Amino acid sequence: MSARNPxxxxxxxxLSKVRVNTQAVLKRAQHxxxxxxxxxxxxxxxxxxxxxxxxxxxxxxxxxxxxVHRLCMKAxxxxxxxxxxxxxMHDKGLTTAAVCVYPSRVADAVRSLKAANxxxxxxxxxxxxxxxxxxxxxxxxxxxxxxxxxxxxxxIVINRTLALTGQWEVMYREIVQFREACxxxxxxxxxxxxxxxxxxxxxxxxxxxxxxxxxxxxxxxxKEAVNATYPVAIxxxxxxxxxxxxxxxKVGFKPAGGIRTAQxxxxxxxxxxxxxxxxxxxxxxxxxGASSLLADIERQVRI
Ligand SMILES: O=C[C@H](O)COP(=O)(O)O
Numbered sequence: 156m157s158a159r160n161p162x163x164x165x166x167x168x169x170l171s172k173v174r175v176n177t178q179a180v181l182k183r184a185q186h187x188x189x190x191x192x193x194x195x196x197x198x199x200x201x202x203x204x205x206x207x208x209x210x211x212x213x214x215x216x217x218x219x220x221x222x223v224h225r226l227c228m229k230a231x232x233x234x235x236x237x238x239x240x241x242x243x244m245h246d247k248g249l250t251t252a253a254v255c256v257y258p259s260r261v262a263d264a265v266r267s268l269k270a271a272n273x274x275x276x277x278x279x280x281x282x283x284x285x286x287x288x289x290x291x292x293x294x295x296x297x298x299x300x301x302x303x304x305x306x307x308x309x310x311i312v313i314n315r316t317l318a319l320t321g322q323w324e325v326m327y328r329e330i331v332q333f334r335e336a337c338x339x340x341x342x343x344x345x346x347x348x349x350x351x352x353x354x355x356x357x358x359x360x361x362x363x364x365x366x367x368x369x370x371x372x373x374x375x376x377x378k379e380a381v382n383a384t385y386p387v388a389i390x391x392x393x394x395x396x397x398x399x400x401x402x403x404x405k406v407g408f409k410p411a412g413g414i415r416t417a418q419x420x421x422x423x424x425x426x427x428x429x430x431x432x433x434x435x436x437x438x439x440x441x442x443x444g445a446s447s448l449l450a451d452i453e454r455q456v457r458i
Contacts, residue, residue, distance in 0.1 A: 159341065160404045162334065162368030165327045170362060175354035175390055184385040187429055192421045199242060202452050203249060205420035206233045208438050210278055210308075210409065212255040212446045214377065220263040223256055227267040230254045230275055234453050242456075251449070252438035253278045253308055258301040265305035278308035278343070282333060285347070285376035287312040291329060298336040309333075310343045310444075312376060315350045318360050326360075330367035343371035343409055343442075348387045349379030357387055361394035365406050373444060375412035382412025383444075385426060392430045408435065411444025417455040420448060 193201045211230045213222060230251040239245040253276040256264050264277045279301040283289035298309055311333045317326040334342050344364040348357050364372050372391055375382035388410055395406050408431070410423055423443060427435050435441050 158405075160365060160368055160370050160406050162331070163366045163402055165324050165363075165366055167324065170323055170359050173355055173358050173362070175358050177354055180354055180386050180389050183389050187389075187426045188385060188422060190425055190429070192418070192425065198421070199456055201421055201424055202417055202456055203234070203244065204436065205417070205424060205443060206251060206449060206452050207249060208441050208443050209233070209251040209449060210253045210255040210411070210442045210444045211251040211449065212377070212411075212444055213260075214255070214257055214280060214284075214446070218257060218260050220260075220267075223254075223260050223263040224267040226256070227254055227264055227271065227273070227275070229449065231268075231271055231273050233449055234456055238453070238456055250275055252276070252442050255280065255308075255310065255444065257284070258297055258304070258306075261301050261304040261306045276307045277305055278310055279306040280310045280312070280345075280376070282311040284310070284312050284345075285378040287314050287347075288316075291332070295332060295336045298333055302336070302338055302340050306340055308341045308343065309337050310345055310373060312345045312347060313360060313364065315347055318346075318351055318356055323359060323363050327363050327367045330364055330369065334368040341370040342368070343373045343407070344369035345373045345376055345411075346391070347376055347379055348374050348384075348391075349381035354386070354390045357390045358394050361391045362398065365394070365398045365404075369406060371407035371409050371442065373409035373411055373442075375410075375444075377412035377444065377446070379412065383410035383414055385422070388423075388426055389430065392427070396431060405434070405440060407440040407442065409442040409444050411442075414443055414445045414448050415451060416448070417451045420452060
């Protein structure tokens, strides 16, 4: 992970000026999707880069220590050894960026990784994931417990009620408290953009999350009706760029939810390269939240 974002004071004036131009956003997203993807000879390298940026996730009601263990083993060796050997990549230490599990499964993941001598980070969703509709004290306690169990990254969800009713300062104060509860664990803030209604709300929520000290902003929980989309990403990465220009702090970006194919992973990498530049094309500033993307990446690498 990179240097942390310390956040800023809440600045209402900054937010009130914001009006996102919907047509311009849609046009830019379409342009990015139309760009030529890396040529065949570079695609494998790009796909391995994508694999290294995955937060390999399981967030299911029937998660058990055994499937969390299998997830951890896959995260340590995301692409088959013989395939990596063929590419002379077998000794480069390729892993995913992290594993991501529910708070109750953090201890299982930490145990499995430790037993395998791996220091891969364990991320945990918290704060009443996915809806965030539990009392603030419960949400804070959940963060503290996940950290206590060994999570070094916490994916919090914002309180959508506050965003939809324009209570930005209250939302800011909640996120500041989550950041405190995280301690040294890095905080990714999930906006659940599919619930936020407008691009302007998405920009404002991104900015509030960064002002409150988020290390990453993340699109979705994977449980909304609409999850990671390219237009939403354009709005969020522009907010990241504006925040960087104003404060000098680089905040990471994590699209998540419904990302299943190697082709989509390539578009996501292209979008980041075009909008934020190469600095962001590393796991400390870019993650793909996905439960089933890796299988297609491995398939494409094999071809
Ligand atoms: O944060 C990660 C998402 O919950 C994963 O969503 P997915 O299962 O659609 O890949």
